Amino acid sequence: MKPLVIGIAGGTGSGKTTLTRELVSSFDGRVAVVYHDNYYRRRDELTYAERCDLNYDAPEAFDNGLLTEQLDRLIGGEAIECPIYDYSDHNRSERTELIEPQPIVIVEGILIFAEEEICSRCDIKLFVDTDADVRILRRIKRDVLERGRSVESVEAQYLQTVKPMHELHVEPSKRRADLIIPEGGGNLVALDMLVHRVQRQLDGALDPAPRAGS
Ligand SMILES: Nc1ncnc2c1ncn2[C@@H]1O[C@H](COP(=O)(O)OP(=O)(O)O)[C@@H](O)[C@H]1O
Numbered sequence: 001m002k003p004l005v006i007g008i009a010g011g012t013g014s015g016k017t018t019l020t021r022e023l024v025s026s027f028d029g030r031v032a033v034v035y036h037d038n039y040y041r042r043r044d045e046l047t048y049a050e051r052c053d054l055n056y057d058a059p060e061a062f063d064n065g066l067l068t069e070q071l072d073r074l075i076g077g078e079a080i081e082c083p084i085y086d087y088s089d090h091n092r093s094e095r096t097e098l099i100e101p102q103p104i105v106i107v108e109g110i111l112i113f114a115e116e117e118i119c120s121r122c123d124i125k126l127f128v129d130t131d132a133d134v135r136i137l138r139r140i141k142r143d144v145l146e147r148g149r150s151v152e153s154v155e156a157q158y159l160q161t162v163k164p165m166h167e168l169h170v171e172p173s174k175r176r177a178d179l180i181i182p183e184g185g186g187n188l189v190a191l192d193m194l195v196h197r198v199q200r201q202l203d204g205a206l207d208p209a210p211r212a213g214s
């Protein structure tokens, strides 16, 4: 049977990964996760300083051809060797990760609904909605502690690219979502309803992607 593909989008720091982890633990061993971030383009031709200055919040920053090709293979029941991204180096690492096919495939990333080729492959589209002030506070903490950044660099990047690209690409893509979830994985009511819905689809009690009026 074709896996159920769940897309999880939302701004940086909104809680996408937290929601993804909740779903992974709810459907233990039956979920494959594909992070759009791992498909940032390889930029070996640039120096580290040049890579620091790139815009990582525009659709062109990603190798969407590779993502859709690998996603299709996963949906078709094949394992993939997914690239691994190194945020400290602003480049794709030499390592890859084996992802086995599963009944549920989660695709997560800020811009997945801004890309028709990714959006159209998602049976359930979730958008995690969290206020911008909360998101930037979380991002400063995470980027300094986990991604090797300074507070000054996070602030500059946020004002130069993250915020304008969020307004141009991420926020409008919310319209394509089936469900908008305030606060993501911390929203226990939404999580509970979502888990029941996904379970019913796995049980075959519902059409794969039913639409109003169909
Ligand atoms: N509902 C929430 N309440 C409090 N903190 C949260 C909540 N959701 C996520 N966080 C925290 O915010 C940070 C960013 O969350 P994360 O899920 O990694 O966001 P994203 O994947 O959208 O960038 C993490 O440190 C996470 O623990």
Ligand SMILES: Nc1ccn([C@@H]2O[C@H](COP(=O)(O)O)[C@@H](O)[C@H]2O)c(=O)n1
Residues within 6 Å of the ligand: 011, 012, 013, 016, 037, 040, 056, 057, 086, 087, 089, 090, 091, 109, 110, 162
């Ligand atoms: N070299 C890079 C690549 C990406 N980013 C930022 O990551 C953000 C997306 O990841 P989330 O987990 O926050 O959704 C995105 O906003 C990019 O700006 C980066 O800082 N450096």
